Amino acid sequence: MIVKPSLSLKTLPPDLDRDRLPQHVAVIMDGNGRWAKRKGMPRIMGHQQGVNVLKDLLRCCKDWGIPALTVYAFSTENWGRPTQEVEFLMMLFEQVLRRELAEMMTENVRIRFVGNLAALPESLQGQIAQSMEDTRDNQDVAFTVATNYGGRQEILQACRAIAQKVQAGEIEAENIDESVFESHLYTHELANPDLLIRTSGEMRISNFLLWQLAYAEIYVTQTPWPEFDREEFHQALINYQNRERRFGKVGKRL
Ligand code: IPE
Ligand code: IPE
Ligand code: MG
Numbered sequence: 001m002i003v004k005p006s007l008s009l010k011t012l013p014p015d016l017d018r019d020r021l022p023q024h025v026a027v028i029m030d031g032n033g034r035w036a037k038r039k040g041m042p043r044i045m046g047h048q049q050g051v052n053v054l055k056d057l058l059r060c061c062k063d064w065g066i067p068a069l070t071v072y073a074f075s076t077e078n079w080g081r082p083t084q085e086v087e088f089l090m091m092l093f094e095q096v097l098r099r100e101l102a103e104m105m106t107e108n109v110r111i112r113f114v115g116n117l118a119a120l121p122e123s124l125q126g127q128i129a130q131s132m133e134d135t136r137d138n139q140d141v142a143f144t145v146a147t148n149y150g151g152r153q154e155i156l157q158a159c160r161a162i163a164q165k166v167q168a169g170e171i172e173a174e175n176i177d178e179s180v181f182e183s184h185l186y187t188h189e190l191a192n193p194d195l196l197i198r199t200s201g202e203m204r205i206s207n208f209l210l211w212q213l214a215y216a217e218i219y220v221t222q223t224p225w226p227e228f229d230r231e232e233f234h235q236a237l238i239n240y241q242n243r244e245r246r247f248g249k250v251g252k253r254l
Contacts, residue, residue, distance in 0.1 A: 009230035012064040016237055022194035024068035024142075025061070026216065028208055029054065031200025031224030044088045049226040051096050060230050061141050062107055068142040068190060072208050076116065076150030093147065094124045097131050104131070108140035114186035115149030116157075142190060149186075151210030158184035187212055195240050197233075199225040217243050 012018060032046030039045075054071060061069045074089060104111055113128045120128070128147075161184050165171045171180065182188060193209065196216045203220055205213065219236045221228070244251050 009060070009234060010063055013234050016064075016234070017241055018065065020241055021064070021066055021237065022217075022240055023066070024070065024191050024193045024195075025066055026070045026072075026193035026196045026209060026213065027057070028072045028196070028198040028206060029225040029228075030198060030202060030206075032226055034200065035224035035226045043085060044092075046224075046226050047089060047092055051092065053226055053228050055100070056230065057228070057233060058109065058141065058143055059107065060233055061143075062109070066141070068144070068193075070114075070144040070146065070187075070190070070193060070209070072146045072149065072206075074115075074147045074149070075207055076148060076153050077207060079148075090121050090124055094121075094127050097124075097127045101131050101134060104135050104143075105138065108138045109143050110135045110138040110141070112142070112144045112189075113147050114144055114154075115147045116153060117148065119148055144187070144190065146208065149208070151205075151207045154186055155211060182211070185211060192216065194245075195219060195236070197221070197236050199223055199228050215245070215247055217245065 012021075029050055032050045033043035034046075035049070036043050036046035058069060061067075073093065078089075079086060111131050113132065117125060117128060158181060162171065162176060162180070166173050166176075187209070190212075192212045192214070193216045196205075196208075196213055196218045198204075198218070198220045201220060201222045217240055219239055221232060221236065223232055244253055
């Protein structure tokens, strides 16, 4: 099962304003299991197909000039799934990473992983370290994969790190501001997402980027992740460009 990039959307669709594209898109890739079940296949087939979709979205970000993409691949809560599914996902992450590294180099993609990586299988950790090291100078797309990621866990580890610095006398408690706090998050090298896309209809954040999404525009599509394509992404971007981002102020349209 291979998804071919639809050639008509190879370049940025003309109804999108190049100057107002989101600079960072975050995606909750949901609905793999339900998609597979509807087709009478085991859930893992949905994850397998989801990889093809992700590859094309990453290429699309490069083709359309969107410089940062962050995806939710595995949450801290996903350990609660059947062992077989968890083991399949870990194997899939490692296999895909090994297989796609060369293409990320030619496509000039920098890959980063965020989350509690130390709890992942050791061979996967090795592959993650290798891919982050090899791609560190690539500049076209900053591609971040949240793996064993939980927003609450990320905030807690930042609190612990800051508390330790206060205890050691390196920071004064009253000097802890938003920028100090952000610098202790896994995402410290990235700007906050402008747009969050969630596939498969659920209207929730599921512990993703709790701090970073404070002012993201949220777009939910009913389409399950294994069917998300460039046309779906196009629709999400049109919807985004029709929003007025007010950041708490009074809007221009009023
Ligand atoms: C998202 O799809 C992928 C992961 C969480 C790894 P799901 O596996 O959650 O699919 P549904 O939501 O059960 O259909
Ligand atoms: C969120 O999806 C996690 C990922 C996409 C990796 P879930 O399927 O785990 O979220 P819930 O259970 O519907 O909240
Ligand atoms: Mg789900």
